[in-house]
Amino acid sequence: MNKIIATLVQDNLDEILVNWKELMKEDSEERFFQIMSQSVIDNTSREFAELMVSNLLEGENKYENRLNIFTSKVVRFGWSISFVMKAINHFANIVYELLETEKIIVDENIKEYNTILTNWITPMRDGIVDTYAKTWERTVQLQKIALQELSASLIPVFDKISVMPLVGTIDTERAKLIMENLLEGVVKHRAEVVIIDITGVPVVDTMVAHHIIQAADAVRLVGAKCMLVGIRPEIAQTIVTLGINLKDFTTTSTLQRGVEQALAWTNRQIVEVEGN
Amino acid sequence: MSYRSSVEILTEWDIVAARQLGRNEAKEVGFGTVDQARITTAISELARNIYLYAGKGKIEIERISEGGKYGITIIASDEGPGIPDVRKVMEDGFSTSGGLGAGMPGVKRLMDTFKIDTVVGEGTVIKATKWIR
Ligand SMILES: Nc1ncnc2c1ncn2[C@@H]1O[C@H](COP(=O)(O)OP(=O)(O)OP(=O)(O)O)[C@@H](O)[C@H]1O
Ligand SMILES: [Mg+2]
Numbered sequence: 001m002n003k004i005i006a007t008l009v010q011d012n013l014d015e016i017l018v019n020w021k022e023l024m025k026e027d028s029e030e031r032f033f034q035i036m037s038q039s040v041i042d043n044t045s046r047e048f049a050e051l052m053v054s055n056l057l058e059g060e061n062k063y064e065n066r067l068n069i070f071t072s073k074v075v076r077f078g079w080s081i082s083f084v085m086k087a088i089n090h091f092a093n094i095v096y097e098l099l100e101t102e103k104i105i106v107d108e109n110i111k112e113y114n115t116i117l118t119n120w121i122t123p124m125r126d127g128i129v130d131t132y133a134k135t136w137e138r139t140v141q142l143q144k145i146a147l148q149e150l151s152a153s154l155i156p157v158f159d160k161i162s163v164m165p166l167v168g169t170i171d172t173e174r175a176k177l178i179m180e181n182l183l184e185g186v187v188k189h190r191a192e193v194v195i196i197d198i199t200g201v202p203v204v205d206t207m208v209a210h211h212i213i214q215a216a217d218a219v220r221l222v223g224a225k226c227m228l229v230g231i232r233p234e235i236a237q238t239i240v241t242l243g244i245n246l247k248d249f250t251t252t253s254t255l256q257r258g259v260e261q262a263l264a265w266t267n268r269q270i271v272e273v274e275g276n
Numbered sequence: 277m278s279y280r281s282s283v284e285i286l287t288e289w290d291i292v293a294a295r296q297l298g299r300n301e302a303k304e305v306g307f308g309t310v311d312q313a314r315i316t317t318a319i320s321e322l323a324r325n326i327y328l329y330a331g332k333g334k335i336e337i338e339r340i341s342e343g344g345k346y347g348i349t350i351i352a353s354d355e356g357p358g359i360p361d362v363r364k365v366m367e368d369g370f371s372t373s374g375g376l377g378a379g380m381p382g383v384k385r386l387m388d389t390f391k392i393d394t395v396v397g398e399g400t401v402i403k404a405t406k407w408i409r
Contacts, residue, residue: 169292171288171289171292172288202316203295203313203316203317203320204317205317205320205321205324205379206321206375206376206378206379206382207320207324207375209376209378210375210376213376233310234309234310234312234313234314235313237310237313237314238310238313238314238317238386241314241382241385241386242317242321242378242379242382242385242386243368243378243381243382243385244376244378244382
């Protein structure tokens with residue numbers, strides 16, 4: 001019976017695909033059909049159909065392998081999981097209807113065929129959900145690492161002057177890292193002035209402020225001065241309203257002004273030289 | 277009619293989700309950049325308090341309107357330990373966690389109205405509203 005279904009699908013593949021694409025277009029707002037070229041749509045659809053058929057014919061292992069390859073491809077296309085689920089459902093429905101019109105499914109064997117179809121579709125759905133879940137987990141993992149890599153390194157910009165640009169959300173874990181890198185960097189670069197740039201920090205709440213204050217205190221303890229730059233106007237207002245005291249801080253609006261100030265503290269300045 | 281959306285607070289990253297929601301809502305309701313920052317920061321404070329002191333809870337954002345005025349209410353609720361001395365926690369600098377103790381009084385100043393209902397052993401509900409001026 002599996003073979004009968006597979007042969008039927010293979011023999012009528014073109015027609016099935018046309019119907020399937022029609023259904024998918026009607027049913028989804030997926031951008032896939034709008035942004036992909038016709039040839040990509042055709043190829044992917046065919047690949048999708050072949051995968052559906054291969055499950056009916058081939059042994060377990062080979063199928064799993066192909067399912068993995070297929071789903072990872074689909075994931076990279078940016079298909080949503082609901083789109084893929086719809087694709088499977090529509091495909092199965094079209095095949096079912098075809099089996100009916102071809103009078104392959106009749107009253108006597110309808111139960112058997114239903115079982116076959118269920119056994120055909122269910123593992124496919126499970127497999128897809130599984131692959132998606134794994135892909136998501138991996139993505140989250142990678143993003144965590146990416147975020148950690150974003151975390152704050154102290155950059156020596158001039159002799160005795162280092163800058164730490166902070167970008168993104170600061171959670172407890174990152175705050176710890178910032179502190180470590182800051183102190184390590186001050187010692188390593190023999191920094192006398194450290195400029196912390198918070199231009200890229202979206203929200204400065206009490207917790208972030210607290211961490212920055214602690215970091216600055218620690219920097220002072222190892223004998224360097226600390227400056228806070230990149231405070232956007234709306235952030236400045238919120239900090240004041242929160243009642244956070246930054247009076248012990250030298251603050252300037254831009255990194256550029258901060259660097260000028262830092263040079264002044266270390267008895268230097270930038271001068272323009274006359275061109276020739 | 278009011279429109280409400282919410283974020284469950286379970287992990288530190290839910291705090292980020294809550295304030296993202298708040299920022300988007302504030303923007304859509306029509307708040308300016310400074311008020312957006314105020315609302316986002318207030319949410320951040322309340323969400324972090326839930327995370328730190330109650331373990332879990334919920335931040336809800338409600339769009340409100342009254343007599344042609346528009347605004348946003350933040351509702352922070354948890355079933356944590358509750359707050360024994362509300363007057364104390366509203367003082368600047370009071371903290372049981374070694375923090376700055378600026379969160380609660382700060383939120384009160386960041387928003388227009390601030391209401392706190394808390395029962396020791398049962399939990400805390402904080403409602404804070406900001407209107408577009
Ligand atoms: N939802 C809550 N449930 C129980 N206790 C709370 C809750 N929110 C705040 N508290 C108590 O109120 C105190 C003051 O809170 P507040 O946010 O003002 O300062 P903080 O969290 O200690 O420090 P920070 O300045 O970083 O916010 C907290 O230390 C805590 O003991
Ligand atoms: Mg707090």
